[in-house]
Amino acid sequence: MIEVNNLGKQFRDKQRGIFRAVDGVTFSCRPGQIYGLLGANGAGKTTTLRMLATILGPTTGSATVAGYDIVREPQKVRASVGFLSTATALYGRLTAQEMVEYFGRLHGLAEPRLHCNLDALFQRLGMNDFRDRRCDKLSTGMKQKVSIARTLVHDPSVMIFDEPTAGLDVLAARTIVGFIRECRETGKTVLFSTHLMSEAEKLCDTIGIIHNGRLMAEGTLGDLRERYLQNDLEDIFVRVVQA
């Protein structure tokens, strides 16, 4: 479960001075549901997700992830979350197995459980052929699988994806989309950000449209179509943003 209440983040910038990257965002996401944050570049999606993953601290508001407060219990939040984005790269000089083992150990998994989880994940994702190959020698698709294994090794109840398919080819993107669906099916809480309308349409149970750091509209795809009298999500997005 993710509950976000009036969350905000300010940055100090040389050119812009103090600016609000995220401004009073409120939403919630239940287990077994995919919540999609839809927004253009610079809308505040990444900052919001980074705050929920406790990589950044909020300036205002609060949020709980898996029942833990992001300010007071950041380590417990991180222990309950699997965070995946195109910015979360792999350690190139480690092998696929070493990479996943490292994160399993950081999550405090005991060696027998770690190796049990790791074997199951490698089997499920078809990674056994390249488990001993260094990450910098892997193809993009293989790297994505290693990243997925890294986020799943501790079996988190909450998954956060920040534009996970950005810059990927169709096949690599399909792997990720399939994986996100699987997370929902296994009852995980899934928060997902994208600027791709087609992806949001395909995946999200609830869509939140974010613009200039503010959540401008929220609802299921059907709700949004009804509210804005448009069938196409892109048209809905443009109407919301221009309003």
Add this chain to the structure above:
Amino acid sequence: MSWRNVGVVYRKELTDSLRDRRTVLSMIAVPILLMPMLTIGLGVVSVLLFGRAMLEIPTVMVLGGQDSPAVLAALHALPEIRIVPARPDYAQEISEKQIRAAVEIPRDFDAAVARGDAVTVRIDVYQGELKSGFGADRVQKFFTDYRDGVVRQRLQSRQLPARLAAPFVIEQKNVVAPEKVGGELIGGLVPYFVILLCLTGAMYPAIDLTAGEKERGTIETILCSPVSRVHLVLGKFLMVLTASLFTALLAILSMGMTFVAGKKILERLSPLNATGLALSISLKAVVWVFVMIVPLAVLFSAALLAIALFAKSYKEAQSYLSPLTVFVILPAIVSILPGVDLNAGLSLIPVLNTSLVSKEIVAGTYPWNYMALIFASSCLYAAGALAVAIHLFQREDVLFRT
């Protein structure tokens, strides 16, 4: 504080760093090869050049002396020099290294010496030029021997004892152990190289573990793991410290072995044969130099980590850290200068204090009071630098600087 997490981070960073060629090169190859190359390599070259210069028979021009056949004949009979005919542009010839030296024999030299008049023999030389110096030295030695011979003859003719001209003998005697003499001569070099390598050994891992992570995009990956930032920075810091200390240890060991091997090689090559110096470092000195280096390595590791964390990329970090070597080289050089001795004030200046005390230790002196003061002050600076590094790892504007 979970040391388990620190250990997990440390083990990963160690594995990762040992697979990085740049780190391995700066941590292992450089300290092992630098000392033999600088000492044995340069030593062999200089001994060979020195030996060749000594073996050369210098050409010396004799100016005047036609009215003094005795001294002229003695000079011509000297096998260590080759006499060339007098020419008016002798100074230019010395300057252009066509001849090594010139000697001007004053008019009526033989007769003046026989009469007991005071005369001056002038030797023209290219000051600072090795081969010219050798030529001048041989001419000078000839005239010194010639003068002594004249004195002996005069005493003999007056039936006076030879010791009248030399009523007593002056002798310098070394009362210090050869190891200490060797240590005094080379002691300054030890801290210079060890401290410098201690810094360079830590530099690449420090960049790789901070700016390198930002550049490769792994900083966000590690920050979303449940490991606390304090544990993360401590794990990274321990890796950088390992690299720094390992480099220092290899440098000290390489230096010790270089002195043993180098002495043998140089003695074999040198025409002067052994200098009689014991160019060696005792095991006790190695241990104590290493102990004194530890807080300095902590200071370097923490400072490098903190500075490199500011950078957005590997290149930017290199441009921040490269000038830092000057701040390390300068005090280390000061410690080599003669007359700079350890005192309470200097014991508080980082880098310089460790350089000076290492020099003393290598020379076999253990100033325990200063050693305690230096160790304590270095620990204090190191703790300060580590606190800064930990603080910077908490700052979002540093971790996500764009």
